[in-house]
Amino acid sequence: MLQDIVEKENISIDKDASLDDAISLMIKNGEGIVVFLDGHTAVGILTERDLLYILKQKISLSVQALKYYKTSLICIHLNRSLDYALHILIDNNIRRLIIKDNDNHFVGIVTQEMILNYLERDTYRIHLSVSNIIGNNQELISVSPLESINNSLKIMREQSIGSVVIKDKHKLLGIFTERDLIKVMNLKIPMATPIQEVMSSPVITIGQDTIIADATQLMIQKKIRRLVVIGEDLNIIGIIGTRDIMRNIKGNYANLIEHKLKIAKNTLDSLPNMIIELFNRKSSHHIHWLNNKAKNTFGNILDDDICTIIDEKLWKSIVSDMDTNSYNNDARVTIKNSTYTLSISQYIFKDYNLIRVLFVDVTEIEIELAQAVDSEQKMLEHLMQQSRLAQMGEMISMIAHQWRQPLAAISATIGTLKLRNMLDNYEKDFFDKKLDQITLYSQYLSDTINDFRDFFKQDKLLEDGNFEKIIKSTTIIIQPSLDHEGITLTFDLQKGIIINTYINEFKQVVLNILQNAYDVLVSREIESPEIIIKAYKSTSKVCLEISDNGGGISDEIIHNVFKPYFSTKKQDGTGLGLYMSRIIIEDHCKGSISVTNSALGAVFTIKVEV
Amino acid sequence: MIDIYKLTTKTNKMSLLYVEDNAMVREDTQTMLDIFFENMTVATNGVEGLEYYNNAKYDLIITDIRMPLMDGIAMISKIREYDQEIPIIIISAYDENYNLYNIKHLNIEAYITKPFVVDDLIKTIYKVSS
Ligand SMILES: Nc1ncnc2c1ncn2[C@@H]1O[C@H](COP(=O)(O)OP(=O)(O)O)[C@@H](O)[C@H]1O
Ligand SMILES: [Mg+2]
Numbered sequence: 001m002l003q004d005i006v007e008k009e010n011i012s013i014d015k016d017a018s019l020d021d022a023i024s025l026m027i028k029n030g031e032g033i034v035v036f037l038d039g040h041t042a043v044g045i046l047t048e049r050d051l052l053y054i055l056k057q058k059i060s061l062s063v064q065a066l067k068y069y070k071t072s073l074i075c076i077h078l079n080r081s082l083d084y085a086l087h088i089l090i091d092n093n094i095r096r097l098i099i100k101d102n103d104n105h106f107v108g109i110v111t112q113e114m115i116l117n118y119l120e121r122d123t124y125r126i127h128l129s130v131s132n133i134i135g136n137n138q139e140l141i142s143v144s145p146l147e148s149i150n151n152s153l154k155i156m157r158e159q160s161i162g163s164v165v166i167k168d169k170h171k172l173l174g175i176f177t178e179r180d181l182i183k184v185m186n187l188k189i190p191m192a193t194p195i196q197e198v199m200s201s202p203v204i205t206i207g208q209d210t211i212i213a214d215a216t217q218l219m220i221q222k223k224i225r226r227l228v229v230i231g232e233d234l235n236i237i238g239i240i241g242t243r244d245i246m247r248n249i250k251g252n253y254a255n256l257i258e259h260k261l262k263i264a265k266n267t268l269d270s271l272p273n274m275i276i277e278l279f280n281r282k283s284s285h286h287i288h289w290l291n292n293k294a295k296n297t298f299g300n301i302l303d304d305d306i307c308t309i310i311d312e313k314l315w316k317s318i319v320s321d322m323d324t325n326s327y328n329n330d331a332r333v334t335i336k337n338s339t340y341t342l343s344i345s346q347y348i349f350k351d352y353n354l355i356r357v358l359f360v361d362v363t364e365i366e367i368e369l370a371q372a373v374d375s376e377q378k379m380l381e382h383l384m385q386q387s388r389l390a391q392m393g394e395m396i397s398m399i400a401h402q403w404r405q406p407l408a409a410i411s412a413t414i415g416t417l418k419l420r421n422m423l424d425n426y427e428k429d430f431f432d433k434k435l436d437q438i439t440l441y442s443q444y445l446s447d448t449i450n451d452f453r454d455f456f457k458q459d460k461l462l463e464d465g466n467f468e469k470i471i472k473s474t475t476i477i478i479q480p481s482l483d484h485e486g487i488t489l490t491f492d493l494q495k496g497i498i499i500n501t502y503i504n505e506f507k508q509v510v511l512n513i514l515q516n517a518y519d520v521l522v523s524r525e526i527e528s529p530e531i532i533i534k535a536y537k538s539t540s541k542v543c544l545e546i547s548d549n550g551g552g553i554s555d556e557i558i559h560n561v562f563k564p565y566f567s568t569k570k571q572d573g574t575g576l577g578l579y580m581s582r583i584i585i586e587d588h589c590k591g592s593i594s595v596t597n598s599a600l601g602a603v604f605t606i607k608v609e610v
Numbered sequence: 611m612i613d614i615y616k617l618t619t620k621t622n623k624m625s626l627l628y629v630e631d632n633a634m635v636r637e638d639t640q641t642m643l644d645i646f647f648e649n650m651t652v653a654t655n656g657v658e659g660l661e662y663y664n665n666a667k668y669d670l671i672i673t674d675i676r677m678p679l680m681d682g683i684a685m686i687s688k689i690r691e692y693d694q695e696i697p698i699i700i701i702s703a704y705d706e707n708y709n710l711y712n713i714k715h716l717n718i719e720a721y722i723t724k725p726f727v728v729d730d731l732i733k734t735i736y737k738v739s740s
Binding site for chain 1: 632639676732
């Protein structure tokens, strides 16, 4: 847009300023133009060319410029495109445009040079060289070095040209341009002075084969508007100016953009990703372009609504995210068994709001990810299984302890009956009593089996449970083992706590911790071994503390005990008990489990929401 | 075939020291042993057992191994310090099975595992009594 290149400094002057002041300003700004302002409004311009004609009238430079400046101004709006400005300049055969804002206030000027400077190399017909565009349009006007300024200006006016070259026979000595004229006027050099004293020398020349883009570059660099073109034998062929170049810019700027777009589209077409473009309009989102890959995938969906390929809800949320600049290019769509993330860019020019959607195929990544998640899940299941097996192993030895005494009692009772039988001593009541006793023992055995079986029930159910009962039904399983080792189990349980959790899993955790305490108390041959189970409610949490006097866990390893396969028990340990306990408490029961050392031994603390 | 009448007549003249810590097992086993030994003293751990042994004369000791305060092996070891003669029978759980080799010097008469078959007990008692 024009506002990006407009020149604002040292361009304008009050409408009542003198010619002298105007010329000084022209020199200062180097643009060969002065704009006269009435307040904020541009009311006239004076250009170098005008000076040519003013001089003819032989007027004093101290007069107001008012009479001499042009008042028919070509102003264009700040928000116009370069393309538009280019049109105006070429159509009106002018070099500069006055730029104004919404309030018609003067903003600055834009010159041909500025636009040329802004255009990129490929704007120019790259294959055209200087000789192609100077053609034989004008015969080169030259004057001799001794010609007066006055006569030279006369020639310029008559020929309606902005410059003359100064030649001595065939030798090119210099060039005199409108710009030099400003200097002359500013320094008040007499008009009879030979032109060679005020000409610009040496002349900047270029070969006729120079391509236009390079010629333009040279002009911009040297801050000049004309270049003298010389042939192979160094003879002068002509002069080329910015205006000539302007006319030879490929068509116009809009064509150019279109051309550029086409190149870009070609590139987009050859990409392996699907790309679609649409205009962002409030009411509709119709696809106005798609690349080859997208065509192959979607078929011909040109002009269809985007929602034929992207779920409407998803699209709406993407658009609203884009509006707030919070879209992260992370929306996912699945099309024909492939998953894509949508990378979206938006291009806004005036009322032209283009959305480009790039489909990035992430199917492979997704699959890998899914596989990773899957294998992680499998790994966890595997560990779960292993830990359950280990726990079952531990339980079998608990069952052995559980059953040892009643089985011994049963065998003793049966022995009694058998002996009585052998001695023909059948006392009916005694037999009845002993048989009842055996029934009672077997009942007890059956009950313990149920306890164990319940323990390994796979049902993952969130249930309400009395906390005390949960603990007691767990300890009943390990109690005989503890008794057997002379380990005292002490309870300090707050009554009436009800929790809602995965009760069976929770029991397994408690049993795990008790088993570990048992292991350490036995293996370290602790005197007066003891385990204390304490439970209390605080705010919305139940706190369970299981402590032992087994000497605790050394500082070097205490941070490892919840890691899988960490065990200090050699072949007797799996190292999975506490790992699974943590998974159960943290992931399933949404609680926390931790361990510390007291003065006597380890203290495991579990906290779960009630 | 062991004549159980003859056997009981014989064993009832003997005195037995029975040591077992578990009350349930102790009571039921005692009821059975009553048939053989009218003259029976019961102790609930090794310390008690040793005390009874030191204060009276017994013809046979039947003991459990794992017990609080003093286990069966420790008690037997003490007894064997002065008494190589008295027959000793161990009735114990299978997983408490000591490496029998290690206690060979204790000269154990028989090793019966709980739960037991009464015939094994009868045979052992028969052997001891004759
Ligand atoms: N109460 C405790 N006292 C001392 N060390 C313990 C206690 N509980 C667990 N540990 C340590 O934590 C380790 C890991 O326990 P766990 O995950 O249950 O595996 P495992 O019991 O198979 O070794 C144990 O090997 C032991 O070193
Ligand atoms: Mg463990």
